[in-house]
Every structure is written in structure tokens, then in C-alpha cells.
Amino acid sequence: MLVDDYLTQKQATLMQMKKGKLEKKDFLQEAAQHIRQYYDMSEKAQRKLLKAFEQYIFGYSRLSPLIDDSMISDIRVVGYDNIRVKREGKRMDSGISFGSEKEYRQFIDYVATKNQVNISNLNAIQRFTDTESHPDFILRFTLSMPLVNTYNEPYLCIRKVPKKFPQVKELIQKNMLSQELAELLITRFRQGSTLICGGNSSGKTTLLNALKETLPDNMAILVTQQADELTTRFHPDMMFLHSLPGSGESSVSYDLKHISIAGLTMDVDFFIIGEVKGAEALYLLNAAYTGQLCAATIHAPSADKAPDKLVDYAMYESRYSRDELMKMMDCFQTLVFMEHYRVKEIFACHGWNREKRELEYERIF
Numbered sequence: 150m151l152v153d154d155y156l157t158q159k160q161a162t163l164m165q166m167k168k169g170k171l172e173k174k175d176f177l178q179e180a181a182q183h184i185r186q187y188y189d190m191s192e193k194a195q196r197k198l199l200k201a202f203e204q205y206i207f208g209y210s211r212l213s214p215l216i217d218d219s220m221i222s223d224i225r226v227v228g229y230d231n232i233r234v235k236r237e238g239k240r241m242d243s244g245i246s247f248g249s250e251k252e253y254r255q256f257i258d259y260v261a262t263k264n265q266v267n268i269s270n271l272n273a274i275q276r277f278t279d280t281e282s283h284p285d286f287i288l289r290f291t292l293s294m295p296l297v298n299t300y301n302e303p304y305l306c307i308r309k310v311p312k313k314f315p316q317v318k319e320l321i322q323k324n325m326l327s328q329e330l331a332e333l334l335i336t337r338f339r340q341g342s343t344l345i346c347g348g349n350s351s352g353k354t355t356l357l358n359a360l361k362e363t364l365p366d367n368m369a370i371l372v373t374q375q376a377d378e379l380t381t382r383f384h385p386d387m388m389f390l391h392s393l394p395g396s397g398e399s400s401v402s403y404d405l406k407h408i409s410i411a412g413l414t415m416d417v418d419f420f421i422i423g424e425v426k427g428a429e430a431l432y433l434l435n436a437a438y439t440g441q442l443c444a445a446t447i448h449a450p451s452a453d454k455a456p457d458k459l460v461d462y463a464m465y466e467s468r469y470s471r472d473e474l475m476k477m478m479d480c481f482q483t484l485v486f487m488e489h490y491r492v493k494e495i496f497a498c499h500g501w502n503r504e505k506r507e508l509e510y511e512r513i514f
Contacts, residue, residue: 151184151202156258159183163206167263177203206263208282210256211245216283216309222350226305229253235350238489250302257292257303264290273297278377278391285312289376310378314358325352326492330514334485334495335363338444341482342437344459346449351487353446354378354423361387361444364419371415374423388415418442430462437480452486452494453510476501479508 155163162179165171180202184195204213215224215234223235229247233240247253261268264277273296279288287310295301315323317331326334337343338360345353358379364370370387372379381387410432420436422429422445437443447462449455456478463474479500486494495514502509 151180151188151198152205152255152259154183154187155180155206156255156262160262163262164265166206167265173207176206205259209260211247212307215243215245216286216288216307219285219311222309224305224307224309226253226303228300228302238350254303257305260290260292260305266292268292268294270294270296276376280377286310287312287377287380289378310354310376312380313382314355314380316362316382317359320356320359323490325356325490330492330495333513334360334483334492337483337497339364339442342441342443342480343445343483343485344455344481345444345446345485345487346452346455346458347446347487347493348448348450350490352490352492353487355490356485356487356492357421357423357444357446361419361421368418369416370419370421371417372421372423373429375426376423379421379423388417419444421445424448425459425462427462428466430459431465431467434459434463434474434477434480438477440480443481449486452484452496452512455484455486456481456508472506475506475508484510 162171162176166173166176177199181195181199184198188195188198190198204210209216212224212226212232215221215232218236220236221234222238224243225233227233229250229252232243232245234243247256257268260266261275263282264279266272266275266277268275273294275290275292277290277292279290282288289308289310291306293304295303298304317335320326321328321331343360345357347353361370361372361379362381362383364384366385368386370384372387372389374389374391377389377391379389419442420433421443422433425433425445425447433443433445447455447458449458456475460471460474460478463469464471467474469477479498482498484496484498485492492514494512496510497513499509499511501507
């Protein structure tokens, strides 16, 4: 009932707090006053209610323990009583559920309000990021509403991205790669463009995040990405741009293609695209082919298949032939394939073979 009050008659207060115009202490004092005025219960019950409300508003209610758990990387709410997690790479039941469909739907409404997201019929599928709520994780949400779901409940997926992402030495300790392999990748990362590929949750972004932190301070770096997964812990000259999807009510949108074009007009020494998914591939290729150091991640089943995937995306908007684009791919001198959070393959590109009309690679790991 208290949450419902703040999602309806007191939504303006909730939005003031979200925008930083009302401090947490003042917000909770006002909530305590609201409880005393409208809820007939003992002081002990009032304190318990306020504490639960605080966790709901400043955390994510029943999901908060899962978000706090550093061993959990992904949370999937399939139904109000079916919440799944990925713990250290293994999918399992969370042991947590919402009390009812009504409570779960109320929670979804709150998540949308908290993140200033519209979930009307014109916006039945939403992707958004919360960088502020948790001290340790960036939360990347994908939410689909019953309008597009087969079953009559929302689906909510949360990817947790560590703010203090592991550095290369920590990845060595976690057996992602050896010390010798790390030194090889760091050297090649500074000398030529790099493409890191693999499946979902394979460690692509984790490796790219760590490698970019090894770049010297006198390099200007630009990162473009769809979600705020790549950040920096130490580098003094690193800029970050993210895409802005348009909504049903707004024509304002900036996709990776637009921000990549803008990025190429900036004075940068190293250009990074968090994950290539579309026409931005052409601008990444053009940048790398002119000698700009570049790096990106992409979904691909193996290292030697990654160039084909990048070229497929580039052809969405290109007048170049496939052979011309594949020839341009020889500027990506290092191809890395990730699987189960480990470096599985590394290929070095030795250029375009005109007779065979294909790129020549050497597997160096």
C-alpha cells in the first residue's frame, strides 16, 4: 500500500528524490510522517515498514540480495514465482520469489519509474541502465511487457557489470589467461587494432575493459557503447558516449552509428566500440583502415569467423563489395575468441591474399 501511494499520489516526491532535488534523509523523514498519518500500527511496525520501504526505494526490493551477491552475474525474472540467476556461470533457481502477480507488476512499475522509463504499449520492450543505485555494480535491464510476451507477465533480465572491473593481473589470477598470454595481448593491443569475439557472457567485455586500462596516459581514448559497461578506473584521458534509443513518444535517438561518426571527428588516438551490432561496423572499419588504433567486441563462434560477422554488419550501409570490406579487415591484426570466461584462441592476421581472395591468419594461441 505504501509503495502504491508513492507510485500514484506521491509520485512527484519520488521523482524529486530520483533527480537529486530531495535528499535521502529528507525523503525517508517524509515517508515516516506519511506512515504515522495514514497507517494505524504500532511504532515497531512503523519502523519495520519504513525499513522495508527504504530497501524497496533505494534498492530493488526482493531482488536486492541477488544484486548484492558478487557471485551472481545475471538475474532473470521469468514469472513472479520463478526467478533464475547465473552464479559463477551456472544457471539455477534463486530461492526468492514475489508474493503475487500483483506485487511483481507493482515492482515492474516502480522499476520503470525509478529509471524514468516509459512502459506504455508504444514502449513494450525497453533496455536501460542504472549506474547509481548500487555501489559495486552497473545494472543493465532488459524489460519486455505482456503486450509482446506469450504469457501475461513481464519478463525482466538484469545484467550486473562490476564498477570495479578486474584488471589484467586479476584476470590472470582467475585463470582467464596466463601471464605470458597477457603480456602478448597487451603488446599487440597497443600495436594494431583488436577484435574480441565470443558468445553471451563469455568474458569479451571483461577482457576489453582490462586491456584498455593498460593503454598509456598520453593516449586519448574514445569509447562508444550501447550500454554503460565499459568504464575506467585509472585512465585520465578517456571519453565515453552511449547510444540513446528513441521511444514511441519521442523521435530523439542516437544509435551507435551516429555516435561513432561523431567520435571519428574527435582528436583521439584509440577508438573503441563496446559491442558491434549494426551499421557502426562500417565506421569502425574505415577508422581502422586509415591507421586509427581500434578495438571492439562482437558475437562470433570462433576467432576466424569474427571478420565475416563484422563485414556482414558493415554491408548494411556500405557501397563496398564484400571482398573490399574483407580486404579492409586486415587492419585488425589480432582476433581473440572468448569462451566460458577464458581466452580460447588468438589469431594474428597476415593480410589479404589476392589470389585466394581471403584473409590469411596464423593461430598464435
